[in-house]
Amino acid sequence: MLIVHKYGGTSVGSLERIASVASRVEKAKKEGNDLVVVVSAMSGETNKFIEFAKHFSDNPSKREMDMLLSSGERVTASLLAIALQEKGVDAIAMTGRQAGINTDTMHTYARIESIDPSAMQSEIDKGRVVVVAGFQGINKDGAVTTLGRGGSDLSAVAIAGALKADSCEIYSDVDGIYTTDPRIEPKAKKMDFISYDEMLELASLGAKVLQNRSVELAKKLNVKMIAKSSFSDAEGTVIGEESENMEAVLVSGIALDRNQARVTIREVADRPGIAAEIFTKLAEEQVNIDMIIQNASADGTTNLGFTVSGCQSDQAKAVIEAFDHDIGSMDFDDSVCKVSVVGVGMKSHAGVAATAFTALAHEGINIEMISTSEIKVSMVIAEKYAELAVRTLHQTYNLDA
């Protein structure tokens, strides 16, 4: 079997942790597998570099930031290769460039355009474990690029796809994907399997275990991902294609995203293009919009609601205020959260949303905004009800069974 391992920042957060990762890799190799190991920077390093750069500039150039930030993963990769070699495991460290990872030119948030796996394959053929610095690639100008936060997951999946690996094991400090956050609902259960689509919804809705873009790519390339803990030997959660002959689970998990702010714009002039203007301007200012709700117009004006990440709420506010001639008033609420019910089974079952609304109403929780997709229902509620809502929904759909 050819397996890709990926170890995140806490899994390689100290020299002792790197030694422990080396033992885990050694074990997998001795079981007869071929291995590529993708590593993140030691936890704290990336933030340290960002602090360093901020000492000089509030808005450091992205090209230079990429050269700076990519150093951390190189350090981990070199050290892990050295640790493996000392155990008698033949290993070679590679940078993103050496591993053949080619990206576009969008510094600090580059997209992988192609992977030339020949250098990795040639080392694998020699029986070597290939240790790759994650999070980074190289663009057509030869400059180092990075793939954005969580980018090492993306490196791992892309490499697994390029090498046609049997699986891509993502190691972190949690041992899999849970039906909801166990810190909120102790009865949360670890799932053995979750489909790509469900995982995508959960990840975009606040589950932090896997980077969303990596799940998208895994789905596209049909890479079997396994979320595991590097701190235990527990079985992880497999993320894969839902199988035809599998009875689709109605609801697989409840996600919570606390980091939300709700913006409601009242009395928006009901003329064509006004919404487009507002959201174009928000996009230009790099404000990421999540849910958007517009009610049908009644009296010549309409109300427009949307949510943004809490950390971008000031930017959003500034953009909207510039539209003062076309809007009535703006209502802004930082103390909201988004709770979501996710499950592929919803596709073929009506009533999942209604069950959720009823359950929350029963607890006296008011739903401020609703947004649905084929496999999820998201509800914006007051943040003070966050835990209660999660536990209520978890129980409603029998997820602790």
Place this chain on the structure above:
Amino acid sequence: MLIVHKYGGTSVGSLERIASVASRVEKAKKEGNDLVVVVSAMSGETNKFIEFAKHFSDNPSKREMDMLLSSGERVTASLLAIALQEKGVDAIAMTGRQAGINTDTMHTYARIESIDPSAMQSEIDKGRVVVVAGFQGINKDGAVTTLGRGGSDLSAVAIAGALKADSCEIYSDVDGIYTTDPRIEPKAKKMDFISYDEMLELASLGAKVLQNRSVELAKKLNVKMIAKSSFSDAEGTVIGEESENMEAVLVSGIALDRNQARVTIREVADRPGIAAEIFTKLAEEQVNIDMIIQNASADGTTNLGFTVSGCQSDQAKAVIEAFDHDIGSMDFDDSVCKVSVVGVGMKSHAGVAATAFTALAHEGINIEMISTSEIKVSMVIAEKYAELAVRTLHQTYNLDA
């Protein structure tokens, strides 16, 4: 003018120091110069990485060490470029690879084979300051290589040569080359000029300001080096070709190397090839020999003396002991030092050596070994006399005049 600056570890040892370097570069740029700036890792970083690697292995693989060690310079280069940009100085950071530095495959002690300066030149033509991560290059396999301790000096000189720069200014925490170590002889004077050959002798004899290989390369490429302090505005020392119409200075400096051990092998079998065998074996064990003295044989055996760096004395001892059938006894002395008189004027003047011997004899200092070249006389003496010998010779040749 096109000028290459190089800043060593203490010159970029903190964020404040990097900011200070940025101001210095800005000033030189505003004076109308084109600039390439080569930087070392922040002081302490390289040693930290070495400690990290030693946690895993006493003998870590050199290829992976190079990937690890090269990270430090990349961090400094990125940060300096960001600091310059913030000042409104257009700047771009480059790794050794991006700067076109191609080396052989000898990891941790690679030699520069060629430099393709086109990428740097193209940025210079755009009016940009090019900030290059020193100490590193890339080999034909695409692996990162490093150039050995002090390798950033070598990067700077090689780049200056490839770009036909007007000068290569090497910044450190000392403001030039002195007639001897001012900590030993307070009357030591800073030289305005020293020839490549003299600098080579001084550097190889213990003066730490410039890396020896960089001076060799500067001589070969005829690059004008200037040793300066990044902590002051003092004029530095120019290292260049001795000019024909310049009256050669008889003696330009006194060097001291404390880190020496003397080995004397008595009653070596006087058969052809025995010295070759001993020194081949020492070379195989990577023991660097400095002076070698063999006296004419008298009674069928001979005495063979040589010096090694103090840190390699145990290795040397082990090698010699393996020759027990061919040698009588070994005499080993760790408490010696080497004091050297250097000057191009010696080439055309007799008596310099005799003057040195007389001066030391006058102070009751016994000379254990002597070795001479065209432009230097080196003497091994008991270490306790080190400072006295340096001051005596400094005065004898009127260097404080």
